[in-house]
Amino acid sequence: MNHPLPKLALAIPLSFVISSSVLAEVYKHVDENGKVTYTDTPSTDAEAVELTEPNSLKPVAIPVRTAPLPDPAIPTYRLRISSPSPGSSVSGLNSFEVKGTVEPSLKPNHQIQLLIDSENHSSSRSTSFSVSGLSRGEHTLQLTIIDENDTLLNSSPIVTIIATRPGNLITEKETSVTPTD
Template sequence: MRAILLIGLLIISASSLATVYRWVDENGKVHYSDEPKANAEAVDLNQNTQNSMTINTPPQASVTPKETTQVSYTVTIISPQEEATIRDNNGDISVDVSVAPKLPKGAKMILLVDGVAATEPQTSTTFQLKGIFRGEHNIVVNVVAQSGKVLASSSPRKVFLHQASVFGPAKKSR
């Protein structure tokens, strides 16, 4: 059964390779058909029938690369002052920063406390820290481009956070 089916498919595929005829009618219109007509000639389809196209591109003007001037940013922590003692039982610290010149588009600032990012990157020059533990801390602000490259850093600022303790000196009883 399979052999008969295979032979039938081969016969059908061989008959589909019919000759194509081309002729021009009395109005000058070109026609193609698989049936021969008067004044028709056989078209050889074994030729390369792929379309080829060339694209003419306009000449490109010589483009000189822009000189990338490296902008030097200055980041300064305005407050708190160096070695300031901040008294806050909740551990809240406000940090104000100055940046010159203006930040480029997409650049943000990150506040690092003891070398760890303490806030999300932001464009605001005021940082609000919450829940900082008492003791000595070093604060640094980095200006970071969208690519993650650090464009500038402030000098480290040492601050002390003081929190009142419930464990005060023992009171003498009378």
């Protein structure tokens, strides 16, 4: 029969060895250059350091936050720019159409905004906008849906286009945007 007494006899001295290593003394030694060294090995020119209880913090309970439930009266719109396609070139001198799609249909108090380079250029209930007079270079297009308080409800992915102009026909023409139905 296997008796627990020999195991217990071995466990008691082992627990003293483990606890003594936890309670080991720390010694401070300062050499002739003033360099301070801390060690667990005593020497004649080292002094014992009395350790205090280490700093510790009690865990803080972090409240679980839940996202607010969406208002069922506000539809979740899916919005995208269908034309021009990303990376396409458009003439900065001529007008071009920015066309989008939205599902489901807009509620009566909601509008679509066309943003060019993150600036609002026009708002309409239409998904088609006429743009002209873009300066030469890269531009970003984005459609957003807003409510009557100008609260953003959703936005399309950004589409980057390049406006081109012949070098000898450059004019300082203002960008104008007109919604079309």
